[in-house]
Structures are given as structure tokens and as C-alpha cells.
Amino acid sequence: MNDDAAEQVPAATTDHADDVTADEHRTVADAVPTAVPTGTRRAASVQAVDASFADFGIRDEIVRALAAAGISQPFPIQAMTLPVAMSGHDIIGQAKTGTGKTLGFGVPLLHRVVAPGEEGYDRLAAPGDPQALVVVPTRELAVQVAGDLAMASTQRKVRIVQVYGGRAYEPQIEALQRGADVVVGTPGRMIDLLNQRHLRLKHVSEVVLDEADEMLDLGFLPDVEKLLAATPPTRHTMLFSATMPGAVVAMARRYMSQPTHIRAQDPDDDGRQTVKNIKQVAYRAHALDKVELLARILQARDRGLTIVFARTKRTAAKVADELVERGFAAGALHGDLGQGAREQALRAFRNGKVDVLVATDVAARGIDVEDVTHVVNYQCPEDEKTYLHRTGRTGRAGNKGTAVTFVDWDDLPRWGLIDKALGLGIPEPVETYSSSDHIHTDLDIPEGVTGRLPRDQRTRAGLQAETLEDVGETGKRGGGARPARDGGEGRGRGEGRGRGEGRGRGEGRGEGRGRGERPAGERRPDEQGPEGDATGEGRSRRRRRGGRGGAAGEGDAAGAGATAATDAPAAEGEGTGEGGQPRRRRRRRGRGGAGSGEGAAPEATPADA
Numbered sequence: 001m002n003d004d005a006a007e008q009v010p011a012a013t014t015d016h017a018d019d020v021t022a023d024e025h026r027t028v029a030d031a032v033p034t035a036v037p038t039g040t041r042r043a044a045s046v047q048a049v050d051a052s053f054a055d056f057g058i059r060d061e062i063v064r065a066l067a068a069a070g071i072s073q074p075f076p077i078q079a080m081t082l083p084v085a086m087s088g089h090d091i092i093g094q095a096k097t098g099t100g101k102t103l104g105f106g107v108p109l110l111h112r113v114v115a116p117g118e119e120g121y122d123r124l125a126a127p128g129d130p131q132a133l134v135v136v137p138t139r140e141l142a143v144q145v146a147g148d149l150a151m152a153s154t155q156r157k158v159r160i161v162q163v164y165g166g167r168a169y170e171p172q173i174e175a176l177q178r179g180a181d182v183v184v185g186t187p188g189r190m191i192d193l194l195n196q197r198h199l200r201l202k203h204v205s206e207v208v209l210d211e212a213d214e215m216l217d218l219g220f221l222p223d224v225e226k227l228l229a230a231t232p233p234t235r236h237t238m239l240f241s242a243t244m245p246g247a248v249v250a251m252a253r254r255y256m257s258q259p260t261h262i263r264a265q266d267p268d269d270d271g272r273q274t275v276k277n278i279k280q281v282a283y284r285a286h287a288l289d290k291v292e293l294l295a296r297i298l299q300a301r302d303r304g305l306t307i308v309f310a311r312t313k314r315t316a317a318k319v320a321d322e323l324v325e326r327g328f329a330a331g332a333l334h335g336d337l338g339q340g341a342r343e344q345a346l347r348a349f350r351n352g353k354v355d356v357l358v359a360t361d362v363a364a365r366g367i368d369v370e371d372v373t374h375v376v377n378y379q380c381p382e383d384e385k386t387y388l389h390r391t392g393r394t395g396r397a398g399n400k401g402t403a404v405t406f407v408d409w410d411d412l413p414r415w416g417l418i419d420k421a422l423g424l425g426i427p428e429p430v431e432t433y434s435s436s437d438h439i440h441t442d443l444d445i446p447e448g449v450t451g452r453l454p455r456d457q458r459t460r461a462g463l464q465a466e467t468l469e470d471v472g473e474t475g476k477r478g479g480g481a482r483p484a485r486d487g488g489e490g491r492g493r494g495e496g497r498g499r500g501e502g503r504g505r506g507e508g509r510g511e512g513r514g515r516g517e518r519p520a521g522e523r524r525p526d527e528q529g530p531e532g533d534a535t536g537e538g539r540s541r542r543r544r545r546g547g548r549g550g551a552a553g554e555g556d557a558a559g560a561g562a563t564a565a566t567d568a569p570a571a572e573g574e575g576t577g578e579g580g581q582p583r584r585r586r587r588r589r590g591r592g593g594a595g596s597g598e599g600a601a602p603e604a605t606p607a608d609a
Contacts, residue, residue, distance in 0.1 A: 051074070052073050053072065056082045057086065058107060058111055059156075061153075061155035062107060062156075065154045066152055069151055071103070075099055076264040077099050077100055081104040081262060082104075085108035086112070090238065090257050090260070091262060092256070092260070093240040094240075094244060094263045102210075106152060109206050110149065110153055110156075113182060115157045115159075116159070124203070126202070128178075128179035128180070129180075129200045129202070130200065131182065131205055132181065132206035133183050134185075134208040135207070136210045137186065137211050137215045137218055137365060139165065140343075140346055141210070142184050143162060143164075146162045146184040158181050159181045160183075161175045161180040163183060163185035163186075165186060165189045165339070166339025167471040170472070172193070173193070187220040190223070201231045202232065203232070205234075207235050208238045209238070209240065209241075211241065212241040212251075213242060213244070213248055216245055216247050225251060239252055239256065239259070277401065278395035278401045280405075281405070281442055282415065282424070282426045283429055283430060283439075284407050284429040285408070285433075290378060293439070294308065294376060295323065295326050295450075296434055296439065297376060297443055298323075298356060298374075299446065301445070301446065304355070304372065305372045306372065306375070307359060307369075307372060308375075309358075309361065310334075310360060310378050313335055316333070316358045316359060317336070317358075319358045320358040326452045327453035327454075327455070328453050329355055330354055331354045331357055332358050333349075333360070335360065335362065338471075340470060341468065343471070344463070345466075348465070353460055354462060354466075361386055371399075373394060373399075373402065374401065375394045376403075376405075378406055379406065380407050380408065380414055380418075384417070387405075391403040434451065
């Protein structure tokens, strides 16, 4: 490392990566590397100067596009990345979430891409084939990154194509066939298109791996390595990650050429990993009081957009439902929703039609939405890294934010580890109820609020005001905050009177699990119908649903018209034994909430037996 590097903080390095550290401030970037020495080990001198994007030699079209969006001066991670990336050196960028990493790789990437009609485009080896590849872990992040790149390309004709799962293949294939300069997407869909030879990577010169640590957590690294292996070895590679696990470092050593490790940090943070301008609050909350407590927190003064995090998809859907019933404009974002419904919820949140988004960790990873003032951890995060990514949705780009965490009694050991690792200073969260006085002073909640939003404050349009786009998906829920009560097409989840869950797969097979089985003699109106032939031999059989309220699949009891009432008289020749005496049927407890796997419904004891 250079001895004359100004304001440089020593940090651990690998054999192939050097560390470059800049001071990060909450307003304008004031740390810009002015030179990148050549050689095996690279570093950058850091000087505190005031610079704009134009000072880095960026294309005028990009500078004008950013200025039109109100962006003229870079943040530290951007200022440090630009000269290193534009000189052609591989980069490992590491900074806290919310510090502007997208433009940190997006601006140099767009600067090096040649658009149709520009000088040099006709001299490309394969005009129309992708020149740049951006790999991200989630669909929502793919949409967001592509949008940011498109914003910086409004003055040029750069063709940016998004490819990710949940949408139909055909439009994405057609877009690639028309020609793509930059492809942004998730590893799974990219691998599919690569195997089908619709995605050609032989002429890619720029590769970006965003949120590499999350791709590791989701098991995408093998796919990422396959994508890297399909690109030329001479490519320019930029890897961005909030943390650097060993597997990510190993991948960088294998697929990157002497990368420069750039880290941006705030000297005022005193080594903390959390952002200083986020207020951290933790409460020991009771499970039955959480929704009431949350509803009161959502009525805090000056609260803007709010993201509520849950650990499970079912909890996210349930909390969103309950908030809607209490008068809040809320939407859910989780993996059980179809892609159209997920995009609908996110658009409604960005547009302000809903101001509360209840999301799972994976679905909300990397989402950057302006004016998010509060983050509520409805369920305690699994570890400190998850905590950082959740709370990083607020306090972005220098703004202030508030992070509130509900800690169950069972989660106290986990919370203790998170608190110790991040130095939050809240080792023992105070026991808190929705009626506790300290929540009003901690979070500036007006006195006298209840768990329901007053009608005169229900001013947002709501989730249904946002258009639900048909993206050509199949087998997922259509959308809305409330999950579908009946099984969907091919595969669904049902929550009927028995509060059960079932799957129907179109072959009469199903599984039902729930709480609260109906008595044998009780029946529902939708279980009555014309007599049907359950076995294909002309016999009418009685049956009951043995799956505790599970939803029926399309192939429910193949050949049967409808379920017969459990208390109906036995059919002639069916319910009698020798001597005309009624034959007592043995009750079989079937697992199938929607019929047996062979098409014959489980038998039930007659009501009069």
C-alpha cells in the first residue's frame, strides 16, 4: 500500500485484494481517489475534495441524465469506485446498505457500454449481444437496479433487459432476440436462458455481482460461477457485498484479477456496523399484543413509509390482513404471492398508495424506496446480518430513520448475540405492552391512540388502487393483502372453516393439516351435491373430508361429482350387510384434505351409527 495515502484506515487484505477506505459523510461525498497505481497490489490516494460526476470524465449523456434526476454529486462509495472501475481494474466494493452502491457500479458500467448509433457500435464483435451482465439475488432488486440504470441512460439508446423468474419466458426471450446491451437478472432465470441458448455471454465485457453475500445465503453461488465461466476471461468484474464471507472471497480469488478492495465507512460511527442516523429501539413484546402494539407505533408523528419484517410468509400475510382490517393501507410482499402481485405491492408502496409493507427477508432484500422512516421487526431477525439488512431499508442516503424490534421471550438469547455483535447497547429489551407509557416518549406516539386508525386519517388509496399486471405466470396467488382462501390453479393453499392448509395437484392428491377438525356429523354447504361415482363402478359412496378443512385440488376424488353429505341415508346395497342389518363402517383418517391419492374419498362413519 502507498505510504502517502491520505486518511487511509488499515484493514485486512487477501493475497489478491487491497483495501481502500474513505470517510463517508451523510451529505455530499468528500473522499475521492485521485490516482490508482499500477502493479500487483493496488491502492488509491484519498483526498478530501468536493467533486461532481462530471469531474470523473463520465459521458456527458450520463451526467445530464443524472442531473435531470437531481443527482449531481456522488456518495463516497461511488466517488471511490468510479476512477478505479473506469481504468479497467476489478473491484470488490464493500459499504453499508443504503450508501449508493447501485450507481457505484452502474455509472462506470454504462460509461463503457456502446449503445446503438454510437461510435464503435458497428465494430463490436457481435452487435446486439449483451455487453454487460448484472446479477442480483432477488426479483425485486432486479427491477430496481434495471430502473436505476434506465434512469441514467435516458439520454442514450442503451437497451436494458430484465430477466427473472415469475414472469413468462417469451417476452424476455423476444427482448434478447431484438438485442440487449445490458442484461439484469437473477441467477436461476439467467441459467435457464443460457442453457436454452437464448442468452449469449461470449462477448460480455462487464460483469457486476450485486449483494454477493445474499446470493451465497440463497445458494446461488454455483449458478453465479457457471455464469462467470461462460463469460470471457478478459471481462471487467465488479463485486459488491455488505459483508465478505469466506465463500465470496474464494469466488473473488478464482474469477477476479487482482481486485481492488474498496471500503467506505463513516468515521463518526466508531466502528459500528449500523448506520448512526437510525434510532434503534427494542421491546420485549407478547405475541398476542404485537399487532395492537404495531398499530399504535404506526400512528407515530411524522411517520412516513414503513416496512414491517416477518420471518415467515404466513405471518407476513396475516399481519397485513389484520392491519387492513384496522384501517391501515397495508400490503404484503412474500414468496407465496405471484410475481404480478409482488410487483403490484411494491409499486403501490413506492407510489404511496399503501404506506405499510409487510415483507419477508428474501422478498425485501436490497429494496431501495425513498421516504421510508420506520422499520419494524415484527419477529426477531435470525442474526446480526439479517438485522443490518432489515434496518438498512431506512436511514438511506443520509436521511434519519427509526428501527423497532419486537423480541419474544424465546428470542432473548438470539437478540443478546445480535446486540453484542452490533454494539446496540440494548442487551435486555424492556417488557412492553401496547398500553405502556414509554412507547409514547420513545417513538413520539400521540396520547390516546388506539389500535385502529381513525376514519379521518384513512387517506391512502390502498393496494387495490394499484393495477395488477398480468405477467404470464401460473400456479401462484393472484394478489392482494389477503391470501386466497381456496386452492389456486394446480397448487393452492386453503384456509376454510377448519383453518387448515391443503394442496391440490390436479390428480386427486392432497394433504391437509390444520387446527380444529369438524365433528363427523357436521357438514358444509359446499360439501353437498349430486351423487357421484367415486370408484367408476356405479356405486354411490359416502365420504367426508379427512383433511381438517384443506382445500381441494382440481382432481379431487377423480370421477366423483361432489361430496355426499355425511348424514345422508346409505345407498341401496351399499350400507347393509347380511340380514339387512346396517353395516358399521370403519372410520379411516385420511391425510388428504382433498380426496385420496387413488381418487376414492375416505370413508366416514354414518351419523346414525
